[in-house]
Amino acid sequence: MRYNEYFRSRLADLQDEGNYRVFIDLQRRRGAFPEAVQTDGAARRDVTIWCSNDYLGMGQHPDVLAAMHDAVDRCGAGAGGTRNISGTTHDHVLLEAELADLHGKEAALLFTSGYVSNWAALGTLASEIPGCIVFSDALNHASMIEGIRHSRAQKVIWKHNDLEDLEAKLAAADPDAPKLIAFESVYSMDGDIAPIKEICDLADRYNAMTYLDEVHAVGLYGPRGGGIAEREGLMDRLTVIEGTLGKAFGVVGGYIAASAELVDFVRSFASGFIFTTALPPAIAAGAAASVRHLKASNAERDLQKTRVAQLRERLDAQGIPHLPNPSHIIPVMVGDPVKCKFISDTLLEEFGIYIQPINYPTVPKGTERLRITPSPVHSEADLDHLAQALETLWARCQIARMPMAAQ
């Protein structure tokens, strides 16, 4: 086989389908987020980022930066080993305690990312519990899908957020089989939220475990940032809560929080936990500072809600279609891949606004969109600039507006 030719032809296919991913080369500036500098060949351009998952700007928070600097000065760079072989530092232990407390669970376990935590925890539970059947929401994230697939356990996909379908599928399964219902709280592309209580009720009725991915909710919802399950008083009803330290907490890493036995089980059997170098202590220290800060402070969450509402109001006033949902994610619907890419490129080049276009296969064809995530560090002037830029481009591209009555 001519390997490089093969790679080129597959990449050309992606380009022909309009699915080839182009990364924007950004330099974040300390303390200045959402402002950044984009490098494009020899050119440099100031841009405002509107599509980041650093939802609250915690990646620039002084407490987080100070904790990381301090840990580098105390401990140096890397952890020096896997968790089992010399890589468990006191900063990891403190962070796990902080996370268990955040979710009201007995224990927590850190992974190198949210992706790895889903892949390893779901993969381990589903493969190591004999005969386990996994009931997976149809829109679950790739990391959950891959973990379940890797386990080789029986998988039953239920229609997205559809309790009737979930119940029918639970009822049809062997009543004695161990069961695990895997789902998310906030779904990242549509910003809709799962009926967590009702899913827990079904889990109780059919003696199933529940595994909730709160990646797009931790830090953001609940009085201490414990996520939607905290906001709704449901944390004790979930078997496993999974989260990330890379989005609202602004650093990197993933985790599960659960009973002491379950966490010890995953710690003991999960290859994706055991056979990889532990996160650097400075990462653990920075993440712990972020979690601690957001347990005590609602200021970031409150201002984020205000900014989300303000942008929705401006979009409504202009008739720019966006999916109504109860979360902080604003999907502005373009409905055409070429226009979506054009708008994104033009926002960057003419207006210094960076919003990555979201096209198929990430979202279904015909629902191409700009996924906008307003944060407390966007100013009202930033909002005005964005709204005016979108207005200009909507007119230029002649995209349908929402009728005012339907808004």
Ligand SMILES: Cc1ncc(COP(=O)(O)O)c(C=O)c1O
């Ligand atoms: C629902 C969901 N779960 C897990 C992940 C992975 O988290 P991380 O970025 O920390 O790897 C993502 C990433 O975007 C996600 O959207």
